[in-house]
Amino acid sequence: xxxxxxxxxxxxxxxxxxxxxxxxxxxxxxxxxxxxxxxxxxxxxxxxxxxxxxxxxxxxxxxxxxxxxxxxxxxxxxxxxxxxxxxxxxxxxxxxxxxxxxxxxxxxxxxxxxxxxxxxxxxxxxxxxxxxxxxxxxxxxxxxxxxxxxxxxxxxxxxxxxxxxxxxxxxxxxxxxxxxxxxxxxxxxxxxxxxxxxxxxxxxxxxxxxxxxxxxxxxxxxxxxxxxxxxxxxxxxxxxxxxxxxxxxxxxxxxxxxxxxxxxxxxxxxxxxxxxxxxxxxxxxxxxxxxxxxxxxxxxxxxxxxxxxxxxxxxxxxxxxxxxxxxxxxxxxxxxxxxxxxxxxxxxxxxxxxxxxxxxxxxxxxxxxxxxxxxxxxxxxxxxxxxxxxxxxxxxxxxxxxxxxxxxxxxxxxxxxxxxxxxxxxxxxxxxxxxxxxxxxxxxxxxxxxxxxxxxxxxxxxxxxxxxxxxxxxxxxxxxxxx
Amino acid sequence: xxxxxxxxxxxxxxxxxxxxxxxxxxxxxxxxxxxxxxxxxxxxxxxxxxxxxxxxxxxxxxxxxxxxxxxxxxxxxxxxxxxxxxxxxxxxxxxxxxxxxxxxxxxxxxxxxxxxxxxxxxxxxxxxxxxxxxxxxxxxxxxxxxxxxxxxxxxxxxxxxxxxxxxxxxxxxxxxxxxxxxxxxxxxxxxxxxxxxxxxxxxxxxxxxxxxxxxxxxxxxxxxxxxxxxxxxxxxxxxxxxxxxxxxxxxxxxxxxxxxxxxxxxxxxxxxxxxxxxxxxxxxxxxxxxxxxxxxxxxxxxxxxxxxxxxxxxxxxxxxxxxxxxxxxxxxxxxxxxxxxxxxxxxxxxxxxxxxxxxxxxxxxxxxxxxxxxxxxxxxxxxxxxxxxxxxxxxxxxxxxxxxxxxxxxxxxxxxxxxxxxxxxxxxxxxxxxxxxxxxxxxxxxxxxxxxxxxxxxxxxxxxxxxxxxxxxxxxxxxxx
Numbered sequence: 001x002x003x004x005x006x007x008x009x010x011x012x013x014x015x016x017x018x019x020x021x022x023x024x025x026x027x028x029x030x031x032x033x034x035x036x037x038x039x040x041x042x043x044x045x046x047x048x049x050x051x052x053x054x055x056x057x058x059x060x061x062x063x064x065x066x067x068x069x070x071x072x073x074x075x076x077x078x079x080x081x082x083x084x085x086x087x088x089x090x091x092x093x094x095x096x097x098x099x100x101x102x103x104x105x106x107x108x109x110x111x112x113x114x115x116x117x118x119x120x121x122x123x124x125x126x127x128x129x130x131x132x133x134x135x136x137x138x139x140x141x142x143x144x145x146x147x148x149x150x151x152x153x154x155x156x157x158x159x160x161x162x163x164x165x166x167x168x169x170x171x172x173x174x175x176x177x178x179x180x181x182x183x184x185x186x187x188x189x190x191x192x193x194x195x196x197x198x199x200x201x202x203x204x205x206x207x208x209x210x211x212x213x214x215x216x217x218x219x220x221x222x223x224x225x226x227x228x229x230x231x232x233x234x235x236x237x238x239x240x241x242x243x244x245x246x247x248x249x250x251x252x253x254x255x256x257x258x259x260x261x262x263x264x265x266x267x268x269x270x271x272x273x274x275x276x277x278x279x280x281x282x283x284x285x286x287x288x289x290x291x292x293x294x295x296x297x298x299x300x301x302x303x304x305x306x307x308x309x310x311x312x313x314x315x316x317x318x319x320x321x322x323x324x325x326x327x328x329x330x331x332x333x334x335x336x337x338x339x340x341x342x343x344x345x346x347x348x349x350x351x352x353x354x355x356x357x358x359x360x361x362x363x364x365x366x367x368x369x370x371x372x373x374x375x376x377x378x379x380x381x382x383x384x385x386x387x388x389x390x391x392x393x394x395x396x397x398x399x400x401x402x403x404x405x406x407x408x409x410x411x412x413x414x415x416x417x418x419x420x421x422x423x424x425x426x427x428x429x430x431x432x433x434x435x436x437x438x439x440x441x442x443x444x445x446x447x448x449x450x451x452x453x454x455x456x457x458x459x460x461x462x463x464x465x466x467x468x469x470x471x472x473x474x475x476x477x478x479x480x481x482x483x
Numbered sequence: 484x485x486x487x488x489x490x491x492x493x494x495x496x497x498x499x500x501x502x503x504x505x506x507x508x509x510x511x512x513x514x515x516x517x518x519x520x521x522x523x524x525x526x527x528x529x530x531x532x533x534x535x536x537x538x539x540x541x542x543x544x545x546x547x548x549x550x551x552x553x554x555x556x557x558x559x560x561x562x563x564x565x566x567x568x569x570x571x572x573x574x575x576x577x578x579x580x581x582x583x584x585x586x587x588x589x590x591x592x593x594x595x596x597x598x599x600x601x602x603x604x605x606x607x608x609x610x611x612x613x614x615x616x617x618x619x620x621x622x623x624x625x626x627x628x629x630x631x632x633x634x635x636x637x638x639x640x641x642x643x644x645x646x647x648x649x650x651x652x653x654x655x656x657x658x659x660x661x662x663x664x665x666x667x668x669x670x671x672x673x674x675x676x677x678x679x680x681x682x683x684x685x686x687x688x689x690x691x692x693x694x695x696x697x698x699x700x701x702x703x704x705x706x707x708x709x710x711x712x713x714x715x716x717x718x719x720x721x722x723x724x725x726x727x728x729x730x731x732x733x734x735x736x737x738x739x740x741x742x743x744x745x746x747x748x749x750x751x752x753x754x755x756x757x758x759x760x761x762x763x764x765x766x767x768x769x770x771x772x773x774x775x776x777x778x779x780x781x782x783x784x785x786x787x788x789x790x791x792x793x794x795x796x797x798x799x800x801x802x803x804x805x806x807x808x809x810x811x812x813x814x815x816x817x818x819x820x821x822x823x824x825x826x827x828x829x830x831x832x833x834x835x836x837x838x839x840x841x842x843x844x845x846x847x848x849x850x851x852x853x854x855x856x857x858x859x860x861x862x863x864x865x866x867x868x869x870x871x872x873x874x875x876x877x878x879x880x881x882x883x884x885x886x887x888x889x890x891x892x893x894x895x896x897x898x899x900x901x902x903x904x905x906x907x908x909x910x911x912x913x914x915x916x917x918x919x920x921x922x923x924x925x926x927x928x929x930x931x932x933x934x935x936x937x938x939x940x941x942x943x944x945x946x947x948x949x950x951x952x953x954x955x956x957x958x959x960x961x962x963x964x
Binding site for chain 1: 525526528530532533569586629756
């Protein structure tokens with residue numbers, strides 16, 4: 001059976017009816033995993049654990065529990081804690097770490113009957129999207145193995161192996177990866193999904209997001225992992241809207257704004273530009289109106305986000321000192337132990353980023369870099385809020401370019417990566433955003449990025465459904481041809 | 484050399500008795516086995532560091548800020564103070580750097596019969612660190628162990644203005660501060676257990692000068708006495724340095740209790756640049772007027788007010804009022820006793836005399852004392868009614884203190900009821916006079932002292948139970964007639 005063609009909701013229904021289907025799903029996962037092994041998608045793929053979860057699920061189904069994702073295989077990024085299951089963050093520092101607790105997301109998915117298919121590869125601690133810092137090597141792009149996937153999570157969905165992947169989006173890494181791999185990537189409003197049990201590098205921006213191929217799968221998963229969590233003080237209060245129901249709204253007219261200088265990103269690829277323009281043209285029909293608007297600060301977002309995220313990362317990652325957990329370098333003194341643990345446990349890319357963070361938050365540069373960036377953040381927040389009062393959605397490309405070639409890690413990164421050019425603003429402002437795949441003439445995917453009002457995930461899901469319906473049909477590399 | 488004056492500012496850390504930690508549900512109990520009161524949050528485990536504010540700790544801090552007459556911040560915010568140390572699990576301490584809960588307050592102390600205000604620069608809420616454990620000294624110990632039970636315990640830091648002018652003022656300030664915080668029931672303020680810790684910034688300058696001299700920060704003072712002695716020593720040391728034409732080096736110094744000296748400390752591996760920024764995990768909360776009013780309405784009568792009331796209402800001497808109101812529990816005990824036996828001065832004498840003497844001897848807190856106010860009042864009534872003598876009462880009181888037994892029961896069981904019956908006393912006195920002809924003769928020769936001997940003999944015969952007034956009366960009567 002071609003499980004990847006079946007919407008998750010329907011698959012769950014079939015599994016509830018006939019739990020024996022789980023054995024077929026297991027076989028399919030094992031087969032796929034073999035096929036895509038070269039892509040380095042997973043840090044952990046544990047068939048034994050999958051079977052254990054399936055046995056447990058069968059018991060739950062027998063007890064008549066209502067499980068909306070029964071048997072649906074979902075992966076978690078390897079910075080999302082899973083109790084007693086290795087959670088490495090793609091780092092040598094945590095290569096042996098098994099958290100004694102579950103994340104909110106893994107709990108919710110398990111309660112809904114989803115099967116943890118594996119822990120996906122990521123840049124070390126989720127920082128960046130350049131495929132050059134994971135201790136386990138880069139995840140490769142299913143469309144072109146010379147190129148990066150950005151995240152194992154995006155590759156896993158793109159290869160058709162999984163319908164859904166949960167991963168972190170801090171300055172837009174999830175949206176970038178989804179764009180590089182030609183799948184839907186979704187970042188909810190900041191606080192919509194609890195960050196409990198997520199090992200994040202910049203707390204003020206980190207959000208859990210979802211990667212999928214179908215809007216309906218996305219809506220179903222979002223409903224499961226959203227919700228107020230008293231153990232996350234930044235978690236949004238109030239009831240979670242029914243996202244699946246919101247997809248029924250087929251009357252809605254969308255007023256969409258596009259920044260008039262949308263093509264000013266450094267390193268903008270000609271193909272991406274043309275493809276975006278073409279889609280813009282196609283979009284403007286029926287229920288969709290598009291207008292160009294001037295935005296004064298939007299294009300500074302990636303600079304401010306780079307500074308703020310680095311400053312926070314220096315603090316967030318200060319607990320990796322070799323004292324209580326993780327990698328410890330032996331030293332003659334406490335200071336010596338710190339230096340060895342952190343020098344040997346972190347990659348050079350991450351250390352470069354953390355050093356930048358230490359610098360911009362130091363007394364000497366605090367005013368000029370950190371405070372300035374925070375002020376810019378406030379301006380961007382206000383600018384976007386203002387714009388989204390007049391428009392339903394703001395539209396840009398997701399990234400200025402298609403998936404980059406894998407870079408040797410000797411080549412220095414830019415501290416403010418142009419890949420963040422479009423995605424950083426929603427992160428700074430805490431807004432929900434969605435990337436929908438585009439296909440450029442060079443046969444590499446790119447993405448349309450929509451940003452919505454805080455709390456209005458529904459509009460993003462609706463536009464995604466509309467595009468689906470308009471037959472911008474999603475195409476995917478044939479899994480059989482990958483090897 | 485011009486006259487010099489001492490300038491001291493104190494930084495006092497006080498652990499709050501909230502029962503649970505500042506950002507997680509772990510117990511704050513003192514003395515548990517190492518690393519038993521810990522969880523992913525206070526251990527700073529990867530993915531386990533989301534803090535959930537203990538609202539009680541915030542309310543306790545607001546209470547303290549109100550009691551110290553501070554201006555209260557409009558927002559409740561927390562910041563990260565970033566530095567590396569083995570006792571700091573997250574690599575940062577959550578504290579209130581930018582907007583301390585309270586600023587610009589004061590505390591009154593009484594010194595040499597006068598009232599003096601010590602300014603409070605700020606009070607803020609933060610989390611405590613863990614504790615490093617060593618075998619012997621930190622240098623000689625083969626390893627360091629870390630106990631994280633204390634990590635995350637809510638702590639308030641109170642910083643005074645440099646208004647303190649002597650070691651005695653520092654001691655009085657600390658005592659008054661402890662008294663206030665204990666009245667508020669937000670901390671037990673035990674310096675020996677570390678629930679109250681005090682560092683002193685000490686400098687000297689030409690008397691009346693505007694500028695502060697180079698200061699030293701004095702640490703490791705673990706009792707009120709060592710705060711006093713440490714400051715005394717450090718001031719004398721600095722004066723000596725200046726007298727010899729030297730300069731006071733700005734440094735951190737360590738009070739060595741056993742040697743009675745201060746020593747320059749090795750500089751600790753701590754970055755001086757704390758890179759403070761608002762903790763993104765803790766969004767600001769409004770401190771509303773309503774919230775402040777609710778908390779204010781719960782404030783108890785504070786020591787200064789109670790002191791004044793005791794002077795007026797009970798006409799007590801200043802000394803009595805001060806000693807009694809220094810402790811909330813002691814003054815509560817006093818006032819409850821008065822509701823059963825309304826003689827303020829007598830009750831004060833007993834509480835400050837016998838009760839405090841026995842408590843101090845046994846190193847016991849009043850809350851743990853066996854004697855309840857009702858029982859003390861009962862005892863005092865028995866004296867008042869001549870059922871027992873004052874002297875016997877002290878013996879009974881000691882037994883009450885030991886056993887917690889009711890005074891009436893003790894008096895009855897041990898047959899301590901005073902003999903006031905004249906016929907019974909006359910019989911005994913007759914016998915005593917018979918047996919002591921020499922004393923009777925001395926008395927009649929004019930040696931009035933002989934009378935005392937005879938009274939003593941009667942007391943001996945009655946094992947102290949004779950009513951001394953009656954004995955005197957009857958004896959005098961018999962001898963003179």
